Amino acid sequence: MLASPIFATIVDKGFSRKIMLGFGITIWSISSAAAFFAQNFGWFLFSRVGVGFGEAVFVTVAYGLLSDFYPPEKRNIILGIFASAGPIGAAVGFMLGGTIGQAYGWREAYLFTGAPGIALAFLVIFIKDPGQGAWDDEFDQESLLQTLKTLINNNIYVIILMASWFSTFGVGAMADWLPTYFSREIPINMTTSSLIMGAVTVVGGIGGSLLGSLINQKLHIKIPHPNFLVCAIGGLLSALFAFIAILSHELVLSTLLIFLTEVCLFSSNGPSSSALVNCVHPGIRARAFAISIFIAHLGDAV
Numbered sequence: 001m002l003a004s005p006i007f008a009t010i011v012d013k014g015f016s017r018k019i020m021l022g023f024g025i026t027i028w029s030i031s032s033a034a035a036f037f038a039q040n041f042g043w044f045l046f047s048r049v050g051v052g053f054g055e056a057v058f059v060t061v062a063y064g065l066l067s068d069f070y071p072p073e074k075r076n077i078i079l080g081i082f083a084s085a086g087p088i089g090a091a092v093g094f095m096l097g098g099t100i101g102q103a104y105g106w107r108e109a110y111l112f113t114g115a116p117g118i119a120l121a122f123l124v125i126f127i128k129d130p131g132q133g134a135w136d137d138e139f140d141q142e143s144l145l146q147t148l149k150t151l152i153n154n155n156i157y158v159i160i161l162m163a164s165w166f167s168t169f170g171v172g173a174m175a176d177w178l179p180t181y182f183s184r185e186i187p188i189n190m191t192t193s194s195l196i197m198g199a200v201t202v203v204g205g206i207g208g209s210l211l212g213s214l215i216n217q218k219l220h221i222k223i224p225h226p227n228f229l230v231c232a233i234g235g236l237l238s239a240l241f242a243f244i245a246i247l248s249h250e251l252v253l254s255t256l257l258i259f260l261t262e263v264c265l266f267s268s269n270g271p272s273s274s275a276l277v278n279c280v281h282p283g284i285r286a287r288a289f290a291i292s293i294f295i296a297h298l299g300d301a302v
Contacts, residue, residue, distance in 0.1 A: 008290035028054025029117025080213025080270025087205030133282030204262025212267030
């Protein structure tokens with residue numbers, strides 16, 4: 001979280017995005033595999049901090065790089081597909097990590113799931129960077145202080161930041177508290193409740209990320225800049241479904257409602273990401289995403 005703005009500034013100043021992308025993936029993967037060697041809590045904690053560090057570098061660079069491959073009207077669907085990779089990876093991680101952990105042990109699970117990332121980092125060298133602002137107008141480089149001033153005065157960007165905080169807060173709150181709530185109110189055991197919550201989050205995250213982007217793409221034909229409309233409707237529906245789910249004491253109905261809540265929450269991923277990309281110029285794009293990631297994770301921490 002803290003690393004994002006630092007490396008985003010380096011990238012915005014013209015440092016090779018391919019190198020930075022490969023660096024982030026490598027640190028991410030090595031740190032994950034390093035948990036295999038953990039002999040105490042301190043070592044394990046250090047490895048997990050490394051995972052967060054690598055992820056911050058990778059995600060900060062990836063959004064800006066992806067946006068330069070496509071014109072503004074296509075970024076919505078592309079960034080929606082990219083956003084769905086998180087839930088897909090979580091689903092694969094649950095299955096692969098659980099299988100390996102059951103067969104060989106938890107240490108081996110970290111080793112086998114982290115090692116392939118090093119090979120993926122090598123593949124980054126084959127990416128042809130189109131250059132900053134390949135589909136945008138000319139832009140001037142800005143200092144960090146100028147960037148902050150530009151972003152603060154950008155009303156669209158500020159709205160996206162606020163929405164990102166509340167959305168992440170909602171997802172994090174449900175992930176942390178709903179399993180306990182349902183285990184007490186329905187009632188079901190905590191293990192079953194956690195598995196159900198994990199499953200609906202993964203499936204709802206994938207479906208919501210893709211659905212939101214597809215709806216936004218369709219509406220774009222008839223409505224100029226429908227991004228915020230899609231995000232607003234998704235947010236309102238997610239609050240409604242979550243409220244009804246909490247009132248329900250029936251397992252199937254509650255599960256369905258939480259699934260719909262997750263779909264609606266994640267439906268904003270593609271539209272909000274493309275809106276953020278298109279509302280700032282390429283020279284500050286990585287820093288704009290870095291600050292967005294920082295604010296979003298604050299919502300998750302709260």
